[in-house]
Amino acid sequence: MNRRALKLLLKDRRALIPPETHGLTRPTGSGRRAPGLSQLQVDQLIRRADGTYQRLESGSYPNPPVDLLRDIARLFQFNEQEWISLCRHARGEDPPGPLYDTSGHAVPAAWSDAVNSVQGMAYVTDASWNLITCNEPFHGLFESGQAPANTMRWMLLDGRDQLTDWATAWAPLVMPQLQVALSQRPDDRVLRQIEAEVLADPAARPLYERGGASIHPDGDERPIRHAVHGPGWVTMCVAQPLTAPGSRFMILVFRPGPRRTVARPAMLQASRSRFS
Numbered sequence: 001m002n003r004r005a006l007k008l009l010l011k012d013r014r015a016l017i018p019p020e021t022h023g024l025t026r027p028t029g030s031g032r033r034a035p036g037l038s039q040l041q042v043d044q045l046i047r048r049a050d051g052t053y054q055r056l057e058s059g060s061y062p063n064p065p066v067d068l069l070r071d072i073a074r075l076f077q078f079n080e081q082e083w084i085s086l087c088r089h090a091r092g093e094d095p096p097g098p099l100y101d102t103s104g105h106a107v108p109a110a111w112s113d114a115v116n117s118v119q120g121m122a123y124v125t126d127a128s129w130n131l132i133t134c135n136e137p138f139h140g141l142f143e144s145g146q147a148p149a150n151t152m153r154w155m156l157l158d159g160r161d162q163l164t165d166w167a168t169a170w171a172p173l174v175m176p177q178l179q180v181a182l183s184q185r186p187d188d189r190v191l192r193q194i195e196a197e198v199l200a201d202p203a204a205r206p207l208y209e210r211g212g213a214s215i216h217p218d219g220d221e222r223p224i225r226h227a228v229h230g231p232g233w234v235t236m237c238v239a240q241p242l243t244a245p246g247s248r249f250m251i252l253v254f255r256p257g258p259r260r261t262v263a264r265p266a267m268l269q270a271s272r273s274r275f276s
Contacts, residue, residue, distance in 0.1 A: 001091070010072070010086075014042065014057075016036055069095075070099065080100075083095055104245050105130075106126070106244060111132070111241055115249070120252065121140075121252035122250065123250050125247060125250070129150050131149055138252070140227065141254075152178060152194055156174055156175070156197075157194075157204065164222075165223055167203070175198075178191065178194065185246070195208075218238040220236050221236075230256060234255075236252055237251040237252075238250055
């Protein structure tokens with residue numbers, strides 16, 4: 001727990017909320033009164049016992065439950081980055097999921113410029129794998145010349161003809177991604193519909209029910225048939241726009257021909273000699 005950072009974060013945001021906006025009155029009487037909600041008013045609004053919030057803000061509440069932090073974050077109208085900071089300061093870990101169900105379905109418009117600045121294939125999808133933006137090289141990957149509206153549905157159902165060794169090289173790695181996403185967003189209608197279609201498909205259902213441990217493709221190299229360049233291998237590089245948990249920024253590096261015979265290092269890291 002980072003007590004100082006936690007106190008500053010909570011105290012500053014609490015001061016921005018007028019009690020009147022929640023039907024409460026500002027405390028009166030002698031003595032200095034801080035702006036915004038009082039600590040007891042926070043307890044009242046989140047329906048916790050008196051003193052609960054004071055313990056958290058003062059740093060004397062070890063390992064506070066996530067549901068308490070979520071109620072406070074929503075009361076204080078935190079964004080997703082502030083939600084992450086709150087959980088890190090209070091619990092020493094990232095939150096188990098986004099603060100709002102709607103998070104992850106919009107990204108800053110600057111990501112369109114970022115995608116179009118990439119020479120190779122690049123795109124951004126939201127938390128439901130709906131395509132938000134992509135560049136022309138990504139459109140060129142597909143036989144229709146048009147990128148699919150949802151990349152998860154394409155990988156699991158519609159794109160099997162292009163995904164070489166789909167049943168062994170793609171599906172067992174993508175199916176767990178759908179399962180993990182649904183565990184975090186059980187009410188996501190798009191993902192639930194894809195799951196229903198997968199379960200109704202004789203070839204996909206056994207692979208989905210088998211499950212697996214893969215949760216992201218970052219650094220993976222998989223076989224694919226490019227609509228223009230023919231059979232080859234695509235390496236996937238993944239990042240996430242910080243304001244949109246669950247979204248993803250993908251760069252696909254395509255290499256035609258057989259799989260490379262010389263193995264590359266699995267990970268890169270900075271040289272330690274510069275810091276010793």
